[in-house]
Amino acid sequence: MVTRTQRHVVGAHYGLRDWIAQRITAVVMILYTLVALFALAWQGGFDHAGWKALWAHGAFRLATFLFAIALLWHAWVGVRNITMDYIKPVGVRLVVQGAVICALVFYTGWTIQVLWGVRA
């Protein structure tokens, strides 16, 4: 066991919030993975009609949307950790993190478009 030294904890606990978010989103994604695997197995053969029928279920689309939000949040925490570990110049790190946020927002919009078929 690790013995903790007495120390004064400071800060706004952003780290704790990220840590918790990473675990809650992980559990959501694990559950969705199991549900999706069962749904696919239930579906049987893999053709376009069966595939469309699976995605026609509103509940499955909502579950997938929940998964997507959990995934994008989880990805943000993880990628941010990676940038904090490996990209030391603050300017470069901010640019990369900005690009990551743009990509994640873009993916969120794309997910909604695909799931609910909003096409121009």
Place this chain on the structure above:
Amino acid sequence: MPPTRPVDPPRRPVYLNLPAIRMPIPSIVSILHRVSGALLFLLGIPWALAALDASLASPAAFASYAAVAGHPVAKLIAIGLVWAYVHHLLAGVRHLALDLHAGLELAAARRTSAAVFVLAILITLAVAVRIW
């Protein structure tokens, strides 16, 4: 009072010759958790969205997607992403167990990390055999 840094932290030698650092199995599984996570962000999310988009659009788009996905290079990438997903998920489950103080002892930590490493490869192989 604003938080201050500790006064003059002791200077310690920095030894980061990566190839020379011995990597025990938990540390290999740990770095692969990060590598697989980065892969899933960089390739996995756009690939999954593009695939879902194309596959739902129309029978013709489904067929053309199936043709692209049938290319050996596409299959190799897909198998790589399957490995990334499975490894990341299993290593994540191990993390959750560690958070609950399960498997913290060194021997158990080594066993579970070896199990994650091997199981991820076995499941990936099973999927690879199926989609090839």
